[in-house]
Amino acid sequence: MVTLTIDDQNIQVPEGLTILQAAKQVGIEIPTLCYHEALAPYGACRLCLVEIKAPQPALVTSCTYRVEEGLVVQTDSKWVQRTRKIILELLLARCPTSKVIQDLARSLGVEETRLPTLGTEEELCTFCGLCVRVCREVVGRSAISFINRGPTRTIETPFKIASEECIGCGACAAVCPTGAIKIEDIGDSRLLHNWHTTLKLTRCKICGGYFAPQEELESLKQQVPLDEELWEVCPDCRRKLSAHKLPHHLSSY
């Protein structure tokens, strides 16, 4: 165990935790954008900055900084507040029309940005990298990545064409905090607009509805042990099918 001080509270937490995790344990909320429990810490959005008083005064990203003995942390000091507001102004300048960013900014006392918005009126992507990381770390496909550098930096598939690795699972869209990734099911196809990729959907054996791309099902089969017949039905029918298989006294619930 490690003893540290967060916002004047003395606490003991297991070694190896980050400041963000330690703060959560004692009910202190720190705003984040690029953090996700299922993924390795990344430290890109800088919103989770906190001030450490010791060993030396500094601003550090709480999602990446591991707790250490005698650490003194202020999660909402003047310095933290001022810096966080500037970060929010930068985010607002990049995504001025994003409802999520606007709300986040407002909740931390930022109404508008003093920075110019240069052709970013439609922009929703904050470059938090969650989509890239979930595809690599959880889905295991690495279908997309950051490309280019500086002002032309963006997230793309290799060669900006339909991805051979994309299984259409939609984890990228699900994890995106600002809704920047558009995925649509139209008829028998799943369209991943951002990734120039279209995948054919499989039909449910029972209800006949289209539900998932074959590529996604194949990939999941490798990871999740399920009866073969359950892969051929949509989630709704799968639930009913599984419920029927339960002993009678359980299925009536």
Add this chain to the structure above:
Amino acid sequence: MAFEKAGAMIAACKQRGGILLPLLEDINAEYGYLPEEVLRLITSELGYALSQLYSLATFYNLFRLEPRGRHFIQVCQGTACYVRGGQRILESVEGVLGVKEGETTSDRQFTVESVRCMGCCSLAPVLRVDEDTYGRMRTGRFRDIVKKYGRNER
């Protein structure tokens, strides 16, 4: 196979890990760009994701994804050249060759790029074709220069 040398370079890397960038540098130097086929070969041989290679290839200015033309034209846009009209020089080059900065002419003779300072600011504005440097450029001069490299103006 068309990319035998690349195959050998990649095979040499199999023994030691963590040398992806030097490998890409060597391949870029050998072919003048990173051919898609070679990137795919690295993916299958060394186990990197294609997206990861594409990310690196587009991050560093050093790498190219398209083959370069026979002659490489660099137009300086560094501070000194810029204030002395470097932008107009670039526009005149683009106009004569009919391509934009970063592009290669359809006959694969010329690739045009802008650079930030070649270290001879006293000659500003500067343009370089392959190893030849042309200082105190004026917009009209490029038409004559380009003829030396075996191409008539459009």
